[in-house]
Amino acid sequence: MSEPLVSVVMAVHNNERYLEVALNSILEQSWQNLELILIDDASTDRSASILRDYACSDSRIRLLVNDQNHGLTWSLNRGLDEVQGELVARMDGDDIALPERLAKQVEAFRSNPKLVLCGTATINIDEKGKKHTLGEWPSNPKVLRWYSIFRPAVAHPSAMFRVRFGNQIMRYNENLRTAQDYDLWSRLLQHGDGLVLNIPLLLYRHHASRISCTLRIEQSESAANICQKNLYREFPDFFIRKNNMHAKSVANLIHNSMASLPQDATAALTTLLALESEYLTTIDQYDEESRRAIQRLTTRWVAQTLLGKSPLKMSERIRLLTQLRSRLGALSEESFHFGMRRLRARL
Structure with a gap:
């Protein structure tokens, strides 16, 4: 052969x-x-x-x-x-x-x-x-x-x-x-x-x-470590220019790692949104479809963490979700897409 x-x-x-x-x-x-x-x-x-x-x-x-x-x-x-x-x-x-x-x-x-x-x-x-x-x-x-x-x-x-x-x-x-x-x-x-x-x-x-x-917990922690490395590699200037030490907190927030502490959550969310803004500068301002899809992804990750199992207290979750109020449209759109995925899978 x-x-x-x-x-x-x-x-x-x-x-x-x-x-x-x-x-x-x-x-x-x-x-x-x-x-x-x-x-x-x-x-x-x-x-x-x-x-x-x-x-x-x-x-x-x-x-x-x-x-x-x-x-x-x-x-x-x-x-x-x-x-x-x-x-x-x-x-x-x-x-x-x-x-x-x-x-x-x-x-x-x-x-x-x-x-x-x-x-x-x-x-x-x-x-x-x-x-x-x-x-x-x-x-x-x-x-x-x-x-x-x-x-x-x-x-x-x-x-x-x-x-x-x-x-x-x-x-x-x-x-x-x-x-x-x-x-x-x-x-x-x-x-x-x-x-x-x-x-x-x-x-x-x-x-x-x-x-x-x-191995759910181990998987979350391993994924958070890889995510942290990716952030430093993809945005080296951002973390140097901003003197920002919150890559680990961002990774923990995304992957709902148990290492994520309540006091890091606000900084993690602020940093994540700043990174999104940095990334969007690489996207043509007229490419609205890509920009909206990226914002929808970011919103989904944060919402999944804050609404799921997390070491965050309920008051902290509500406060962070309030910061996403300008993205309620993106969150609603993501919920619609999730429902469509369930429907399409069963056709």
Whole structure:
């Protein structure tokens, strides 16, 4: 078989309930020039035997077996070390890739030589496969750039990315058990463009055993640390010029990290809005669509934190929300978009 263009990397640990559907969704893609690298991370259920059976039945599959459970980050790096393709696509053992996913992403890379990372919209499903909401990321490059400073630029299992830049091979940070995708995307985007295809090409399964549920606090703290680094890298002049030391507070506010303290909240909100204003100076003043989308994102993040679980007292939350009164229109618009995402996912 000729060298594949796309290497799909899937690390598996005890995914027997969903694994065959996930595997079939990749092997039945309309784009067939691929290899599927499977890493069995010492599964103790039927996953190991399912992976062996599939590896014996399809020559495009390469199966790697860990001698012990090393976790997702280590396992993904083992897979990345083995890829032959120019492009790497991620996939999890409990999600479902829609048939045109890889073809649409390859087309995007062929259309833009500067593209280094491409994700897709998703349809969020539960354990039984019931559709709940449409997961959307900004498709506008200017909005995505703002978003990617604060959040992972694409959904991890929807990602396709370049892994080689000269002699450098991009790998996940093995010091991170969570938010490893956010860290990798942040470093990747220093090499080129990001893109999210605004059509859902992945059924993204949410259930109680996902890392986002089992390691929620650790994930929030790791994401806040990455966000803080991104802020210093993207706005170095701002933090020097303003003598502003509140990047950590901003990151904690966005990610609702338990490290966020009430006395930092006002400074964090003020700094976040100042950073937004700084970023908007890079956007054409006549590009009203981009400007409104950026403001809507910022408002959503603050509102989610202040209205959700937080160490802030209720009086402090109300006071901060009052500062956002000029953005009630943006908040109302975001609520409308959320309702539409729920409706579109179920059509």
